[in-house]
Amino acid sequence: MTISSVTPDTQKEFQPAARQQTSLLSSLEKRALIHFAQHLPRSVNSDHLTALGFLAMVAAGACYYWAASNPAAGLAAVTLCLALNWFGDSLDGTLARVRNQQRPRYGFYLDHILDSAGSIFLFGGLAISGYMSPGIAAALLVAYLLLSIEVFLATYTVGKFQISFGAFSPTELRLLLVIGNAALLWKPVVTLFGHQFLLFDVGGACGIGGMLVIVVHSIAKHTAQLYREETTW
Template sequence: MNATTTTFASARRINRSLTADMEKKALTWMAERAPAWVTSDRLTALGLLAQVGAGVFYGLSRYNELGLLGVIACLILNWFGDSMDGTLARVRNQQRPRYGFYVDHMVDIFGATALMGGLGFSGLVHWRVAVAMLIGFLLLSAESYLATYTLSCFQMSQGIFGPTEIRILLIIGNLALLRDRYATVMGHRYLLFDLGGTIAAAVMFGMAIMIAARHTSELYRQEPLG
């Protein structure tokens, strides 16, 4: 074991999302009962494959709207794999903090790219909206990773919204699409996901700016010029 490994300290994890407490209890219960062949690496792989699968099913929904049901199934599998891998490692005392942090978040980046790519191809949202959502996600992700390194604090949620809440909103949106892919606002018809995606992208951009400003101010106070 080298010096880098022995001196590494994990960042403090903060999750204030709506489902955080209930989700933690459910994941711990499942992790304690998981068979030996279920490993954190396999769960991480499941989460990635499921998110890529969600993107594929979004693409297929361009030709058959039942593909949206495949998206929902993949989002549930993605939640299970992505949320359970770290919990299982902690329950079994098999933590690999550097490996886990790096792999888990690279998987998030690749998975989000696949998801937004499939959504853009689906015709359910215009490409520019899908790209804006992806950029917003990547900006928030980059800020979170930089804050983890500089402030030793890993923010798993932004306000009451975390990854699980986003999945729930996507599932609700998919069910709404099965009924009608359009929304009417002030007499104008818009693609439902164009409307929701534009709002989501604007919120993510705004949050990235505000959080970056707050953390910059905090770091400046900790490291003033004079």
């Protein structure tokens, strides 16, 4: 009687999807991550880094809420949390590869389910901070999750894990958010076409538009590719 459909032979046959990373800072980031991985204490493992990345994202959302009453301290804390999120979220896989302790299915699943959950806390914090309208924050979250779903489905069906799109990856997006945090202290409201808008509403609207364009383009490309590959009549 078969207890599990996942046997040792099945595990050996599993092939991770090819990683597609062509962002602006990808080369520099890769060298930095390998350096960190080579010098981390042996007592620190990939699970610790994954947990750090998730908890830092939760804390970033909480700090956006704090920034509503204490802008300078709250936004500085958000920036620190984003740095910790980058460190944990980006380094966990590199550490596993450097130490030859890879668990590709476990790592991929855990890392990205926590990323998705963490984004809810981040955008939720923005929604109640007063720096971004709740509607824009909700739409931004939906666009982000929709893009994530497309990436995950393409990873399974096409065999390519698209980490970056053009010059942007999660690392560059974190940097844009850090720059935006600094700008909030100077000018949280901007004037466009004779009307005033929250700075982060403008940035959020641009982010929504950009992600939706990427999603539509990716869906069309991958649908056509899979149709060509699997249509035999």
